[in-house]
Amino acid sequence: MNAPSDHPAIETRGLTKIYGSGNTEVRALRDVTFTLNRGEVVALLGPSGSGKSTLLGIVGLINAPTRGEVMLDGTPVYRDARALVDVRRYRRERIGFVFQKSNLIPFLSARENVQVALEIAGASGRNARRRSMELLETLGLSDRAHHLPRALSGGQQQRVAIARALANRPSLMLADEPTAALDSERGRQVMGLFRDLGHQQGAGVLVVTHDHRALDVFDRVLEMEDGLLRDATVSDLTAGATNVGGSQPGEA
Amino acid sequence: MNLAIRDVRHNLGRFGLTALGIGLLLMIVMGMGGIYQGIVEDATLLVDELDADLWLVQAETRGPFAEVSRLAPTLEDRALAVPGVVSARRFATHTIQREHGGRQMRLVVVGLAWPQDRGEWLPLASGRRLAQARFEFVADESLGLSVGEKLRLGRDVYTVTGVTRHMIGTGGDGLAFFTVRDAQTIQFELSPEAIRFERESRRARAQDLDLGLTQPALLERAGRPVETLPAIGPAMVSAVLVDLGPGADGDAVRATFEGWPDVSTYTSDEQRSLLLEGPVDRARRQIGLFRALLVLISALVMALILYTLTLDKLHDIAMLKLIGARDRVILGLVLQEAFLLGAIGYVIAYVVGMQVYPFFPRRVIITNEMLIWLAGAVAVLCLIGSILGIWKAMRVQPNEVLS
Numbered sequence: 001m002n003a004p005s006d007h008p009a010i011e012t013r014g015l016t017k018i019y020g021s022g023n024t025e026v027r028a029l030r031d032v033t034f035t036l037n038r039g040e041v042v043a044l045l046g047p048s049g050s051g052k053s054t055l056l057g058i059v060g061l062i063n064a065p066t067r068g069e070v071m072l073d074g075t076p077v078y079r080d081a082r083a084l085v086d087v088r089r090y091r092r093e094r095i096g097f098v099f100q101k102s103n104l105i106p107f108l109s110a111r112e113n114v115q116v117a118l119e120i121a122g123a124s125g126r127n128a129r130r131r132s133m134e135l136l137e138t139l140g141l142s143d144r145a146h147h148l149p150r151a152l153s154g155g156q157q158q159r160v161a162i163a164r165a166l167a168n169r170p171s172l173m174l175a176d177e178p179t180a181a182l183d184s185e186r187g188r189q190v191m192g193l194f195r196d197l198g199h200q201q202g203a204g205v206l207v208v209t210h211d212h213r214a215l216d217v218f219d220r221v222l223e224m225e226d227g228l229l230r231d232a233t234v235s236d237l238t239a240g241a242t243n244v245g246g247s248q249p250g251e252a
Numbered sequence: 253m254n255l256a257i258r259d260v261r262h263n264l265g266r267f268g269l270t271a272l273g274i275g276l277l278l279m280i281v282m283g284m285g286g287i288y289q290g291i292v293e294d295a296t297l298l299v300d301e302l303d304a305d306l307w308l309v310q311a312e313t314r315g316p317f318a319e320v321s322r323l324a325p326t327l328e329d330r331a332l333a334v335p336g337v338v339s340a341r342r343f344a345t346h347t348i349q350r351e352h353g354g355r356q357m358r359l360v361v362v363g364l365a366w367p368q369d370r371g372e373w374l375p376l377a378s379g380r381r382l383a384q385a386r387f388e389f390v391a392d393e394s395l396g397l398s399v400g401e402k403l404r405l406g407r408d409v410y411t412v413t414g415v416t417r418h419m420i421g422t423g424g425d426g427l428a429f430f431t432v433r434d435a436q437t438i439q440f441e442l443s444p445e446a447i448r449f450e451r452e453s454r455r456a457r458a459q460d461l462d463l464g465l466t467q468p469a470l471l472e473r474a475g476r477p478v479e480t481l482p483a484i485g486p487a488m489v490s491a492v493l494v495d496l497g498p499g500a501d502g503d504a505v506r507a508t509f510e511g512w513p514d515v516s517t518y519t520s521d522e523q524r525s526l527l528l529e530g531p532v533d534r535a536r537r538q539i540g541l542f543r544a545l546l547v548l549i550s551a552l553v554m555a556l557i558l559y560t561l562t563l564d565k566l567h568d569i570a571m572l573k574l575i576g577a578r579d580r581v582i583l584g585l586v587l588q589e590a591f592l593l594g595a596i597g598y599v600i601a602y603v604v605g606m607q608v609y610p611f612f613p614r615r616v617i618i619t620n621e622m623l624i625w626l627a628g629a630v631a632v633l634c635l636i637g638s639i640l641g642i643w644k645a646m647r648v649q650p651n652e653v654l655s
Contacts, residue, residue, distance in 0.1 A: 053654060062574065062651045091650075092576020103653055105568045107262030112253060119253055120577045128253075148262070164575070176654070 007074025009172045009204025010036040010059050015068035017054050017227075028054040029065070030227040038073075038171065041198035041205040043215055045232065046224035052208045053176055055224065059206065060095055060174045061087040073171055092121050096165030096203075100177035102157035104149040110160045111136060111145040117167040135163040139193075155186040162193060173197055175207040179214065191217045255572075255581070256588035259565065270557055271593055275600025277550050282605050282626055284543040286616035288536060293617055294420040295532040298362065298427070299523045301373055302343070304493035305502065307518045308509060315516075315523055316345050316490035317422060318530045327492045327515065328365070334508050336500030341365035341493040344435040347425060352403060359395055359428045360421035363435025363489070371414075371429050379414030385431055390414040392426035406441040410434065422531050424614045436488045547629060554637035558590050562641030566648050574650035586641045587634075594634035598627060 015032040018025055028051045036042055046052050057063040059070060061077060070078040072094065077085050091097075104113045114132035119125065136145050139159040149157055158181060165173060173194060179187035191207075191214045198205040198219075207218070215221060223232040260267045295317070308331060310321040331340035344363030349356060364371055364382065371381040371390055379399035382388050389410050391397040401412045410430070419427040430438070442450060454474045458464030464471050494509075496502055509517040518526065528536070562569075569582055602623070609616035 057651055057654060062649075062654070088573065088576050088578070090576075091574065097574060099653065103567075103571050105571060107259045107568075108253075108255075112258065115253060116255070116572070117575050120572070120575060120581060125253065 007038075007071070008035045009038045009040070009073065010034070010206065011071040011074075012059065013069045015055070015058065015065050015070065017051070017058065017063070018066045027227050029058070029068075032068070032227070032229045034222065034229055036172075036204045036206055038204050039198055039202045041195050041217065041219050042207070043218040043221045044206060044208045044224065045210070045212075045221060050224040051227040051229075052224050054227075055229070056174050056176055056206065056208055059172075060097060061091050093168060094171045096168070096170035096173045098158075098162055098165045098173070098175040098178040100180045102149065102154075102161040104157055104160055104164075106149055109146050109148055110141060110152060110156075110163075113149070113160055114163045114167050117164045121168045131167065132163070135166055136160070139163050154181045155183070158182055158186070158190065162190060166193075166197065169201070169203075171203055173203050173205045175205070175209075177208055177210065179209065179211055184213070187211065187214060254588070255585045256592060259585070260589060260592060267593070270561075271596040272600060274550070274554060274557070274593060274597030275604065277546070277553060278597050278601035278626070278630065279605040279608070281543060281546045281550060281629075282601050282618065282622070283609060283612070283616055284539055284546060285622050285626070286605075286609060286618045287612070287614055288539045288543070289617040289619060289622065290420075290615035291422075291424075291532055291535055291539070292528065294424065294615060295422045295527045296524050297419065298345075298421075299520050299527065302493055302520075303373075304341070304520055305496045306494040306506060306509065307520065307523050308492040308494060308515045309490070309518065311514050311516050313516060314526045314530060315518060316343070317523070317527050321490045323489050323492060323515065325489050327489070330512075331492050331494050331509070334505055336496050336502075336505040337494050338497040338500075339368060339495040341369050341495075342432045342489040343491045343493050344432050344439065344489050346435075346439050346490070347421065347423065348405070348438065350403075350405060353396075357395060358423075358425040359391070360423075360425050361435050361438055362427050362429050363432035364429055365493075366431035366433065374414065374416050374419070374429060376414045377417040379412070381414055382429070382431060383413065386434060387411060388413045388430075389434070390416060390429040392416045392419040392428070394420060394426035395428065405438050408434075408437065418615060420615055422527065432489060440488065547633070551633050551636055554590070554593070554633050555640050557593070558586070558634075558637045558641045559644065561589060562586055562645050566644070567653065569645050570648045570650050570652040573648065574653050579646065582645050583642060586645050587638055590634040590638040590641070591631070594630045598630050601626075 013033050015029050016027070017029040018027050020026055032055060044052050044055070054063070058065050058078070059072075061083075064081045064083060065078055067080050068078070069076060072090065075085065077083065077087065077090060105116065108116060111129070111132050114135055115128045118128035118131055123131065133142065133145060136142050139162065141156060141159055141163070144152055144156055149160070152160065158178065162178070175194065179190050182190060194205045194207060195217050197203050221232045223230055299317075307315055308323065308327060309315040310323055313319050313321045315321055325342060328340045328342050331337055342363065342365045345360060347358060347360050349358045351357070366382065366385050370383070374381060374390055376390070377393055379390070381390060387408060387410050389412060391412050393415050397403065397412045397415070399412055399415055402409050403412070416427070421427055451474065455471060458471050458474050494505075496505060506517050509515060565585070569585070572581060605618070609618070
C-alpha cells in the first residue's frame with residue numbers, strides 16, 4: 001500500500017458537475033465540499049440520480065468536474081475541468097474500484113484478472129502471480145484461480161473484482177453498490193473487507209450503497225440529494241435495519 | 253501477460269475461422285502473383301531456352317511470338333554465309349487444336365532445326381529427345397500424353413519420345429517439339445484436293461511470271477511437293493536463330509542482317525521485351541489490376557474484422573483504462589491480434605496455396621521474392637486494418653464501465 005500520509009484521502013471544494021447546456025442542462029453536483037480521511041470508511045447514500053455515481057467518478061479521476069477542486073492525499077488533482085496530474089497513473093497506483101457488476105475481463109482467468117492490475121502498475125510477472133494468488137487465497141478463491149469469470153458464481157466474480165481492487169494496495173477504495181448482486185452473507189463479508197482495508201491498512205474507503213442493513217460498518221454516512229451532499233446520522237438511517245456488517249464503526 | 257494471446261485463446265473458434273477466411277483471401281492474392289509470374293516465365297521460356305544470339309524474322313514484323321512471321325527456309329544458308337555466324341537454325345512455331353482421346357487438345361507445335369537441334373536442352377521428365385528426322389516429338393506433361401503414345405496429326409502419326417515439365421507457351425498451351433520438317437508438314441499440309449488446286453494455281457502463277465517463261469524447268473517442277481520448291485513454294489519457317497562465334501563482332505553481324513530487306517533482326521533480350529510488352533502485356537496488366545483490387549479488398553476485410561474484434565472488447569478496454577492501463581497496453585492488444593491474424597492467414601495462404609495451385613489451369617510460380625513481398629504487404633495490411641480499431645479503442649473512456 002502507498003505510505004499513509006497526514007493528508008486526507010479525498011478533499012473536495014466547491015465541486016460542481018453540469019451535464020448538457022441550455023434547456024438540457026443538468027446539475028449533477030452542486031458545490032460539494034467534503035473530506036474523507038485515511039483509515040475512514042464512509043457510506044454514500046441517496047436516491048437514484050442524486051449524483052452519487054457522478055461524485056464517485058470525479059474523485060476516482062474517471063470524470064472531470066465542471067468547477068471546483070479535488071485533492072487526493074493532499075495533491076491537487078483537478079482544478080475545475082483541468083487535470084493537474086496524470087490521472088491514469090493515479091488510478092493505477094492509488095485507487096481501487098469495485099462496481100455493482102464485477103467487470104472482470106472475460107478472457108482472463110480469476111488469477112489473471114488480478115494479475116493484470118498488478119502488471120499494469122509495473123509489477124513483474126512472477127511477483128504479480130504470487131500476489132494475486134495470495135489475494136485470492138485471502139478471499140477464499142484459491143481453488144477457482146484458474147477459472148474464467150463465466151465459470152464463477154456472481155459472488156465469486158465480485159470477490160475477484162475486490163481482489164483486483166486491492167491488488168496494488170490502494171490508498172483510496174471506491175465502491176459503487178458492491179453488494180447489490182450478493183446475498184446477505186456475501187454482502188457482509190465484502191463490507192467487512194472494506195472495513196478492514198480502511199481500519200487496518202489506513203486506506204480511505206467510500207462506498208455508494210443502498211443497503212441500509214450494512215450501515216453499521218461505516219464510520220460516517222453521507223447522503224446526497226439533487227446534487228447536494230450532507231452528513232447523515234447512522235442511527236437515523238439504520239433504524240429498523242438488519243445489521244449485516246457484524247461490527248460497529250471503529251471496532252476493527 | 254500477453255492479453256492478445258489470451259483473447260485469441262478465449263475466442264479460438266471464431267478467430268480460427270476468421271484467420272482461415274483471411275488466409276484464403278491471401279491465397280488468392282498470392283496465386284494472382286504466381287499466375288502473373290507464370291505467364292511471364294511461360295512467355296519467355298522458349299526465347300530463354302533457345303538462347304540464340306540473334307533472331308531473324310520476317311521483315312517489319314516483331315517475330316513469331318507476336319504475329320505471323322514467314323521466312324524462306326533458304327535464309328538459314330544465307331545467314332550461315334555471314335562472317336561471325338557459327339550456326340543458324342530454322343525455327344517454326346504455331347498453335348493447333350486437335351481432338352485426341354475424345355478431348356480437345358491445344359498444343360504449340362515447335363519445330364527444331366534437325367539435326368543441329370535435337371532438343372538436348374529440353375528439361376525431360378521422362379523418355380528421350382528426338383532421335384530421328386520424322387514422326388517423333390517431345391510433349392509437355394500438361395498435354396496429358398505419355399511416352400510411346402501415338403498422335404495422329406493430319407495424315408501422319410507421330411510418337412511421343414519424351415515428356416517435358418513446365419514447357420508452356422504464351423497462351424498457356426503445352427509445347428510439343430518436332431523437327432522443323434514435321435512442324436511444317438503439320439502446319440501446311442493440305443487435303444489432296446487442295447494440293448491439286450495449289451499445284452494448278454502454282455503452274456498458272458509461274459506461266460504468268462517472267463521467271464516461268466524464261467525458265468521452263470520451273471514450270472515442270474511446279475507440280476512437285478512444295479518443300480522441294482523453295483523458290484516458288486510458300487515461306488515455311490517462322491524464324492532463323494543465329495549463334496555467333498567466339499570473338500565475333502555482334503554489331504557488325506547484326507548490321508549485315510539489317511541490310512537485308514526481307515528480314516528484321518532482334519537479340520534474345522529484344523525478343524523477350526517484345527513478348528512482355530506485346531502478347532503478355534494485357535494479361536499482365538489485367539492480373540496486376542485484379543491483384544491490386546484484391547489487396548484493397550483484403551485491406552477492407554481485415555479492417556472490418558479487426559474493427560469488429562475491437563468493438564467486442566470495448567468494455568474490457570474501458571475497464572483496462574479504468575485500472576490505469578497505459579495506451580501502449582491497449583495498442584498492443586489490438587495490434588498484436590492484427591499481426592497474429594495476418595501471420596496465421598499468411599501461413600494458411602501458403603500451405604493451402606501450395607496444395608491448390610498445381611490444379612490451376614495455368615502455371616502458378618511462387619518465388620521467394622513474392623513471398624517476402626506478400627509478407628510485407630500483409631504486415632502493412634494489418635497495420636492499416638488496425639487503424640480503425642485503434643482509433644475506436646483510443647476513444648473509449650473509462651467511465652463507459654459505469655454505464
